[in-house]
Amino acid sequence: MHFANQGKEVDFALPWGIPHSGDYDLDDLFAWIDHIIQKEED
Numbered sequence: 001m002h003f004a005n006q007g008k009e010v011d012f013a014l015p016w017g018i019p020h021s022g023d024y025d026l027d028d029l030f031a032w033i034d035h036i037i038q039k040e041e042d
Helices: 026-041
Strands: none
Touching: none
């Protein structure tokens, strides 16, 4: 919350309904990272 209080956008996106087995959709993960980076560059 510290960053949100400084006017920074804070994204607490979490995968819901996916067990903590580490079997995540890596393409989706990297697309999310690219989206965050692109927003910072704009």
